[in-house]
Amino acid sequence: MSEEKNVDTDLICINCPLGCKVFVKGDLTVPEELEIKGNTCIKGKEYAISELTAPKRMVTSSVMVLKGDKPVVSVKTKEAIPKNLIFDAMNEIRRAKMQAPVKIGDVVIGNLCNTGIKVVATSNVDRI
Incomplete structure (x- = not known):
């Protein structure tokens, strides 16, 4: 009980x-x-x-882009994640890298901190 x-x-x-x-x-x-x-x-x-x-929160951040016309792309979680996982989530996002081109909605991380929640791009980055 x-x-x-x-x-x-x-x-x-x-x-x-x-x-x-x-x-x-x-x-x-x-x-x-x-x-x-x-x-x-x-x-x-x-x-x-x-x-x-x-408690849960949406997480927004940026991810490094290789061979892009911009050095980073803005990203967000598709759903709110448990608040106690935010620091772990930010560490995982910080380690991520994308190869240009990147389009809005592209999946950056498919299973953030084993939550099943995706991190997606929220802007476009063209290839140089």
């Missing part, structure tokens, strides 16, 4: 431009019983539960 993880906090929902202040109170080990107030839509409730139980 898991130990109680009581919480009494507030956070700002970032799922839409409204930026609702969401108040959360209760035991995190039983998310369906949490008291959640302040959200104007279901996204606020989902965001609060996710942020407090398993």
Whole structure:
């Protein structure tokens, strides 16, 4: 049986431009019983539960390009990754290299930190 993880906090929902202040109170080990107030839509409730139980973030960076008209290409994760993996993810991205040409959407890393999440190019780099 898991130990109680009581919480009494507030956070700002970032799922839409409204930026609702969401108040959360209760035991995190039983998310369906949490008291959640302040959200104007279901996204606020989902965001609060996710942020407090398993926070995730999108990661953006750049990757070196060989024989390109630009030295680097901008990249991002296709999905948010667990927040605790961000430093490992950045280390893996930093070691990556692409061969020009690179097109928007090209897969740079196919399985970032064994999460199954792809890193893709977000700009174009032509070959020189």
